[in-house]
Amino acid sequence: MRYENRADAGRRLARCLEFLRHEDVVVLGVPRGGVPVAFEVARRLDAPLDLAVVRKLRVPWQPELGFGALGEHGVRVIDRAVLSESGLDPAEQETVEHAEQAELERRLRHLRGSRPPLPVAGRTALVVADSLSTGAAAEAACRVARTRGAERVVLAVPVGPEAALPHLRTVADGVVCLQPLRHLGSVGAWYEDFGQVTDAEVAALLAEAQPATTTATGPLPESASASPSPDREVEVPAGPVHLAARLALPPTPPVAVAYALGGGSGRHHPPHRRVAAVLRRAGLGTLLIDLLTEDEERTPHNAFDIVLLARRLRAATDWLRRETGLPVSHCGAGTGAAAALEAAADDDICAAVCLGGRPDLAAPAALARVRAPCLFVVGALDTRLLGLNRLAADWMRCDHRVVPVPGATDLFTERGTVETVADLARDWFTTHHARPEGARRPLTSA
The missing domain is CATH 3.40.50.1820 (Alpha/Beta hydrolase fold, catalytic domain)
Incomplete structure (x- = not known):
């Protein structure tokens, strides 16, 4: 099954997540590609939408190969097997991590702006990505949700390698993958349109979801009309x-x-x-x-x-x-x-x-x-x-x-x-x- 685009994948994925409708759910999209998918899921579940910002750590001479991921709140996931096979030495690894940490902080500032993160403590965090490769970025996103105090973490993706799922089930309380594949190949092959998602598109989707997700930080208003x-x-x-x-x-x-x-x-x-x-x-x-x-x-x-x-x-x-x-x-x-x-x-x-x-x-x-x-x-x-x-x-x-x-x-x-x-x-x-x-x-x- 091929998806028309990420929005189509999100709508199909949402139909398999109806069991979460009566839980206190916050949907966390993994930028950038996971946010259009997460937007459709949040809309279907009538749940608030926020981000779980992570950055893949890629082998410089083989960008499709990730040896780990970084996330908010100091989350760091390393795939030792991939790191060993890649031949990346410690100095090169440190260079990659330093560059991706800087990019992570830039994206946090740019995507969130002055908007504070939604409260996740005590709630169900539904982490949504557009795909899995090694699973390191998804694991990092789940660990970000745990760090933010989520009571329960569920990971949902439209497509991913079957081999990555057993480990992810030890990280999340539940994993939903519409198409677990023995041979994934190129993720883009499973989408008619898998174009790059820009920061501007992410910001626009968050803004569209804003009426259901804004969290006030000041005192209570004097009347209900103040939202x-x-x-x-x-x-x-x-x-x-x-x-x-x-x-x-x-x-x-x-x-x-x-x-x-x-x-x-x-x-x-x-x-x-x-x-x-x-x-x-x-x-x-x-x-x-x-x-x-x-x-x-x-x-x-x-x-x-x-x-x-x-x-x-x-x-x-x-x-x-x-x-x-x-x-x-x-x-x-x-x-x-x-x-x-x-x-x-x-x-x-x-x-x-x-x-x-x-x-x-x-x-x-x-x-x-x-x-x-x-x-x-x-x-x-x-x-x-x-x-x-x-x-x-x-x-x-x-x-x-x-x-x-x-x-x-x-x-x-x-x-x-x-x-x-x-x-x-x-x-x-x-x-x-x-x-x-x-x-x-x-x-x-x-």
């Missing part, structure tokens, strides 16, 4: 502490979801990030917030202080309304589920979703005061937790529903269950994004 960053770390004031959170606001969201976690680092956990990403792709804003500091998390009973967690979630809800001007819904996992309902009891939130967790730890009187429609999503195989969620639901007078997820236990670690949970939460929030008719902030009785 804040799609996904960034923020600190939310809650009494004497500041709580760590990740804020994501797509264009013109109808509601912001305060996603409460009863620990100090849960916002980094891939399942929560995946659920938040699905909500964001549905056009909803999300604030993935840990209701404890990391120091507080070290004392186990703090996670079960529902009064404290609910008080902090109320403060976070008020902050989210002030900063975005949006109505707010609650989502909770773990003991954050109880906090989400306890905080909702005296507030006019739009909707609430409990993802497993312990909503039964909320006070029965608080559960009875919740007016927002509430969804309980529980693993069907955890009969004890399912019973506790039904016990909490029995206290409620509002519209509510308990949905057991087939084949799932309490943490939804089974294959495909997180995606089911995310879809249920998304559908509930999008259906109930407006405040219930006539809802007002309830008054607590004396």
